[in-house]
Amino acid sequence: MMDTKKLKQLAKDSVYGLISVCVFLCIWAFGVRTSDIGIVMPGPGKVIYEFIQSFFVPIGKYTMPGHILWSLYRVLPAYIVGSVLGIVIGIAMGWFRYVNSFLRPLYEMIRPIPPIAWIPISIVWFGIGEGSKWFIIFLAAFVPVVLNSISGAKSVDPLLLKCGEMLGADKKYIFRTIVLPYSVPYIFSGLQVALSASWATVVAAEMIRSSEGVGWIIISSMDTNNVTQSLVGIVGIGIVGFILAVMMRELEGRLCRWTVREN
Amino acid sequence: MQMDSKGKLIPVIEGRKICKRFSSKRGEKTVLEDIDLSVSENEFVVLFGPGQCGKTTLMNILSGLDVPTSGTVYCDGEIVQRPAPERGVVFQAMALFPWLTVRGNVAYGLKARGVPRDEWMERSDYFIKLVGLEGFEDAYINRLSGGMKQRVGIARAYCNDPKVLFMDEPFSALDAQTRYMMQDEIARIWETEKKTVVFVTNNIEEAVFLADRIILLTNCPSHVKKEYRIDLPRPRDYTSRDFLLLRDEITKQMDSTL
Numbered sequence: 001m002m003d004t005k006k007l008k009q010l011a012k013d014s015v016y017g018l019i020s021v022c023v024f025l026c027i028w029a030f031g032v033r034t035s036d037i038g039i040v041m042p043g044p045g046k047v048i049y050e051f052i053q054s055f056f057v058p059i060g061k062y063t064m065p066g067h068i069l070w071s072l073y074r075v076l077p078a079y080i081v082g083s084v085l086g087i088v089i090g091i092a093m094g095w096f097r098y099v100n101s102f103l104r105p106l107y108e109m110i111r112p113i114p115p116i117a118w119i120p121i122s123i124v125w126f127g128i129g130e131g132s133k134w135f136i137i138f139l140a141a142f143v144p145v146v147l148n149s150i151s152g153a154k155s156v157d158p159l160l161l162k163c164g165e166m167l168g169a170d171k172k173y174i175f176r177t178i179v180l181p182y183s184v185p186y187i188f189s190g191l192q193v194a195l196s197a198s199w200a201t202v203v204a205a206e207m208i209r210s211s212e213g214v215g216w217i218i219i220s221s222m223d224t225n226n227v228t229q230s231l232v233g234i235v236g237i238g239i240v241g242f243i244l245a246v247m248m249r250e251l252e253g254r255l256c257r258w259t260v261r262e263n
Numbered sequence: 264m265q266m267d268s269k270g271k272l273i274p275v276i277e278g279r280k281i282c283k284r285f286s287s288k289r290g291e292k293t294v295l296e297d298i299d300l301s302v303s304e305n306e307f308v309v310l311f312g313p314g315q316c317g318k319t320t321l322m323n324i325l326s327g328l329d330v331p332t333s334g335t336v337y338c339d340g341e342i343v344q345r346p347a348p349e350r351g352v353v354f355q356a357m358a359l360f361p362w363l364t365v366r367g368n369v370a371y372g373l374k375a376r377g378v379p380r381d382e383w384m385e386r387s388d389y390f391i392k393l394v395g396l397e398g399f400e401d402a403y404i405n406r407l408s409g410g411m412k413q414r415v416g417i418a419r420a421y422c423n424d425p426k427v428l429f430m431d432e433p434f435s436a437l438d439a440q441t442r443y444m445m446q447d448e449i450a451r452i453w454e455t456e457k458k459t460v461v462f463v464t465n466n467i468e469e470a471v472f473l474a475d476r477i478i479l480l481t482n483c484p485s486h487v488k489k490e491y492r493i494d495l496p497r498p499r500d501y502t503s504r505d506f507l508l509l510r511d512e513i514t515k516q517m518d519s520t521l
Contacts, residue, residue, distance in 0.1 A: 162328055166346035167423055
């Protein structure tokens with residue numbers, strides 16, 4: 001239930017957020033008008049106008065919603081597969097000692113490699129179609145989810161485990177009813193990081209060769225030297241990323257009601 | 264109650280020559296030394312002693328949460344080596360499952376052992392009512408106050424129908440007012456649902472109020488200094504003359520061990 005106090009707080013927070021956005025836009029507008037940057041870079045008014053315009057006038061083959069849907073089509077399947085596999089492997093590594101000893105070295109080697117470093121290899125393996133893009137985004141999602149799932153399963157309170165044993169639960173039951181739920185908040189923070197990473201990686205993935213997607217908007221603007229189009233693409237990526245993060249937080253709030261304190 | 268082949272009563276919990284040593288870089292530290300004790304059926308035994316005397320360690324060993332360095336613990340004549348449902352524990356740190364509701368916590372043990380739904384519903388209902396949490400069945404743990412949380416811990420341990428109930432300073436995290444109330448509650452619950460209880464505390468009032476027998480432990484290395492049988496009629500009165508006399512005597516004894 002939202003009470004008035006909470007609502008007031010929310011309104012206050014929004015006002016502060018709005019102020020920072022306005023200040024940013026003012027500095028931008030001022031900078032463009034008073035310096036040489038104005039020669040190559042449009043002001044915020046033009047970018048916002050073009051952004052709204054892009055919903056009706058296609059850039060390349062599609063309008064903005066079309067490009068966004070294309071990018072989501074590349075991100076979501078890879079993100080979901082990467083996350084599910086990441087949770088399974090991460091929990092197994094965090095809970096079973098020997099799974100960890102076995103997989104840890106491999107994982108630690110893959111972990112620091114940025115997903116875009118795999119672009120050439122992924123083209124060799126999967127061609128220049130959707131496969132190579134999915135592969136790169138898969139990696140972007142998989143790595144952080146594994147890391148957080150490991151720490152979730154590893155940090156289970158030993159007292160709760162003993163408590164489960166004291167109450168007569170066997171190993172399987174303890175795993176299902178204590179280890180897994182304990183890890184859920186950790187998994188979610190991994191999923192959150194992974195979602196941002198996957199969405200950020202789509203730009204790189206669409207460099208591989210594409211003729212649509214928000215990443216493509218930026219890549220193609222480079223060819224035509226169209227800075228405004230580039231900024232429109234950036235705004236699109238930012239807004240969609242923001243919406244995805246909010247949706248994810250909402251889902252977490254619903255699934256782990258027990259970690260959310262109600263005062 | 265069980266008897267051995269010679270017809271002698273077997274205590275529900277028996278500890279023989281229990282020693283516990285911890286070794287660290289600075290050397291070995293003996294916490295428990297040669298502790299013998301036994302608890303018979305439906306007895307309320309309080310392990311009482313000064314601050315850091317190893318009461319909790321002893322309780323952990325008796326319940327199977329910890330293993331002794333030497334010596335043996337028997338529960339109904341069988342050697343205790345690990346935690347088991349016949350030895351229920353109410354933890355000082357409560358150790359409730361925050362992702363479960365009050366009912367989920369209370370019924371956890373029964374569900375884990377595959378008791379049919381009707382039965383665990385009925386039993387958990389009964390014990391939730393007994394500890395006074397009616398109406399909170401579906402509340403998550405983080406919505407409860409400290410006293411209510413510990414009630415959940417007590418109901419959870421009782422619901423599993425253990426042979427012995429161990430309580431490790433269950434009220435130490437509560438404020439004084441709630442503590443008195445919980446002492447009354449536990450005395451009442453124990454009268455309704457007779458159980459063998461081993462209760463750890465460093466609060467003398469609590470000890471005299473609840474115990475059939477108080478086992479006074481000395482400071483480290485801890486051993487049994489003296490035992491007191493408390494025959495005051497129940498429900499007890501904190502301010503009665505006999506209560507205060509006993510309280511003074513045991514306090515003096517404890518001070519002399521420091």
